[in-house]
Structure formats: structure tokens, C-alpha cells
Amino acid sequence: MERRAKKRALRAEYIYNGREYMRDYALVYGKKIEDIVKVDELSTLHPSVELEDLGNGSILYPGFINTHVHLEFSSNTTQLRYGDFLEWLYSVIEKRERVLDEATKEVMSKACMQMLESGVTGFGAISSYGLELEVCRQTPQRVTFFNELIGSIPSAADALYADFRDRVERSFECAHEERITPAIAVHAPYSVHPVLLKKAVSMARERGMPLSTHFMESRYEREWLDGAKGGFAGFFEKFFNTTVPVNSPGEFLRTFDGYPSLFVHCTHMNEQEMRHLEKEGHHIAHCPRSNRLLGCGRLPLERISSPLSLATDGLSSNYSLNIFDELKAALMMHSGADAVKLSEKLMRMVTSQAASAIASEAGVIERGAPSDFALVRLPSMPQESELLALHTILHVDRAERVWIAGEECL
Numbered sequence: 001m002e003r004r005a006k007k008r009a010l011r012a013e014y015i016y017n018g019r020e021y022m023r024d025y026a027l028v029y030g031k032k033i034e035d036i037v038k039v040d041e042l043s044t045l046h047p048s049v050e051l052e053d054l055g056n057g058s059i060l061y062p063g064f065i066n067t068h069v070h071l072e073f074s075s076n077t078t079q080l081r082y083g084d085f086l087e088w089l090y091s092v093i094e095k096r097e098r099v100l101d102e103a104t105k106e107v108m109s110k111a112c113m114q115m116l117e118s119g120v121t122g123f124g125a126i127s128s129y130g131l132e133l134e135v136c137r138q139t140p141q142r143v144t145f146f147n148e149l150i151g152s153i154p155s156a157a158d159a160l161y162a163d164f165r166d167r168v169e170r171s172f173e174c175a176h177e178e179r180i181t182p183a184i185a186v187h188a189p190y191s192v193h194p195v196l197l198k199k200a201v202s203m204a205r206e207r208g209m210p211l212s213t214h215f216m217e218s219r220y221e222r223e224w225l226d227g228a229k230g231g232f233a234g235f236f237e238k239f240f241n242t243t244v245p246v247n248s249p250g251e252f253l254r255t256f257d258g259y260p261s262l263f264v265h266c267t268h269m270n271e272q273e274m275r276h277l278e279k280e281g282h283h284i285a286h287c288p289r290s291n292r293l294l295g296c297g298r299l300p301l302e303r304i305s306s307p308l309s310l311a312t313d314g315l316s317s318n319y320s321l322n323i324f325d326e327l328k329a330a331l332m333m334h335s336g337a338d339a340v341k342l343s344e345k346l347m348r349m350v351t352s353q354a355a356s357a358i359a360s361e362a363g364v365i366e367r368g369a370p371s372d373f374a375l376v377r378l379p380s381m382p383q384e385s386e387l388l389a390l391h392t393i394l395h396v397d398r399a400e401r402v403w404i405a406g407e408e409c410l
Ligand SMILES: [Zn+2]
Pocket: 068, 070, 126, 214, 264, 313, 314
């Protein structure tokens, strides 16, 4: 039987509901948020609840959501080669066994804790092998468990699909009593055969599972898919003995039509693809530090109208899973954007928009939403409330306290 959290109330100087900052409100919560009221009305409306005042400088956020992380590669610090996507990929192939072996349960749990300490109460775990399932069952956070499908060679397709299906079923086995949502990730347009792609997308549709894919991450991917040229040509010839891409970008994209999914990176997508994602209601996960470190450039945020989330990617292409590190990097990377407006957008990208990207009810502070919160504290409250998002990004490195389903877990 699930434990019932007691009904309590929290008052922060500001509560951010996933869209805007509300001053002098209190929220009444158990496992879910029961009410949000003006502080001076609390004793009339909820006479029996006990109010905890979180004090000066406090901002209560919905627990942050990191929509894209690879926990299985958490042991990497200096092993993989950064700077260029293709060189990185060769180093992943060369060092994969060792990096995976060294990603023990302790190492992966530590990665989850680093996210928790930065206020992340939910994340999308891209699972290539299912090695982190146990860690995801034990971590306090909500996990959208993206079982990844990869495989471009027809002769190996059946075996790869069977293994993928087994991993999907294993993630369903622990979906009931725990905070795991089984989901599907298609690796990328250059690495998944169209037959496998269609099967995976159908499975997601039939079982109502969140669906994600890497898309147009590097210029190599662009050149290869557009004209079988560039650095990927040598790569595919060497490892797969082929000179022809398995998908065209257009066909690949159309397979997802009618099923809003999460497209990761998109740094090299063209105008037509941008409009297609928008029309189909797809979400985009933006991983600025990963893109920077692998030489993939900058996602042109200012040209994108699709809903966006911000994600760290894995420690295979980053140096921390702290969401505040990612927010700071995004703020600095998009140097042409207005800092105040960009900060507000970024806070939505780690809360309400991140939640909708993975079909989660969290990411907002509103009646009926799960009681997942991250408390942060500013050194002093800025006079202008429009600077709250910017100052949160600048002055906060970790959450002071974190709640998941009404239980304090940090
Ligand atoms: Zn990824």
C-alpha cells in the first residue's frame, strides 16, 4: 500500500507555477497539490493545515525535469574525445566497453543524486542496454525510461528488435508501483532501419508510450542523409560496409506524423524540417553544453516555435548533470537574445514545457499536479519580479530542499 503523505502547507516569497511567479501564496499539499491560496486566506480556507514559512529569498519551483540523459555512460570524465562529433563517435566505439563497465550502480546513482541536488525530480533516461533500470527503480525521482532502438543492417534487425522488445517489457514490469514510465527512443535517422523504425513508432502509438529520437545533431548527419557525403561516409563504409543512408530525413520525419514526440538536438535541421516539427506538434530537447562540446553548433532558439525543453544529455558529452549548469550555459550561449526574456523561457523549458515533452503531469504548481518541488533561495529578492528567472539562473547552483510526491527527499 502506498504511504499517504500528511496534508501540509508551504509558503514561499514566490511560487513559480511553471509559467509565472506568484507572490505571497501558500500551497496546500499531500501527495498531490490540493490548493494554492493567498497566504492571508489560508487560515480561513484550510484551518487545520500546518503552515511552514520557507523564509526570505525563497522561491518554490516545480521540481525540474531533465528530458534527456544517458545514465549508462555516467563513468565518463576524460575518456571520450570532445571537440568534434565524429571523433567523439570513434572514441565512443573504442572506449564503450570500458565506459559501460565502469558505470557501476554506485556511479549511476551518484549521477541521479547530482540531478536531485540541483532540484531535478524527473528525468528522461535514454537506455541503450537496460543497465540502469535497477538504479532508476531505486532513485527517488520519476523516470521516463526510454528504451532505445538502434540497428541499420537488415540481417541483424530481428535480433536487435527482439532485444529491444525484451527491454521494453522489463521496464513495464516495474511501471506499476514505482515512478517509472516506460517509453521508446529511436536512436537516429542514420542508425535505425525504416522497418524497425515503423515497428517502434507503432508500438509507441499502440501502448501510448512517450517517444523520442535524436535528430540532426551534427553536420555529418546532415551531409550523410542529404547526399551520402561527408565524414559519415567513411564511418559507414568502415563499420557497416554501406554507402547509402537507410533513411531520407523527410521519410524519417513523416513516420512520426500524428504522434507528438520529442526530437533531441536538432542543431542542423533545415527550415522545412523546423516547420514540419511545428506543424506536427513535436517537442525539441535542447542540450547546449553537449552540442558545444561535440562541435555541433548552436540550436537557433530564436527561430523555433515548437515547444522546447532543456536537457543535460549524458556525462558522455557533458561534465555535469546539474540543471543549473545547463541553464547558465544556455543563457550565455544564446548571446543575441534578451537575457531577461531568455531566462523566463529557460525556466519554462525545465518545468512546464519539459513535463509536456514527456507527457508528465509534473513540472507545474497547480491544483491536482504531483507535489514535486524544488526550493531555491536568492541572496536577496530583486525588486523587479521580471528578473526572478535571470537571478535564479545566475545565483543558484543547487536546490536547498526537494520534495517528490509530497515527501522531502533532499
Ligand atoms: Zn542523447
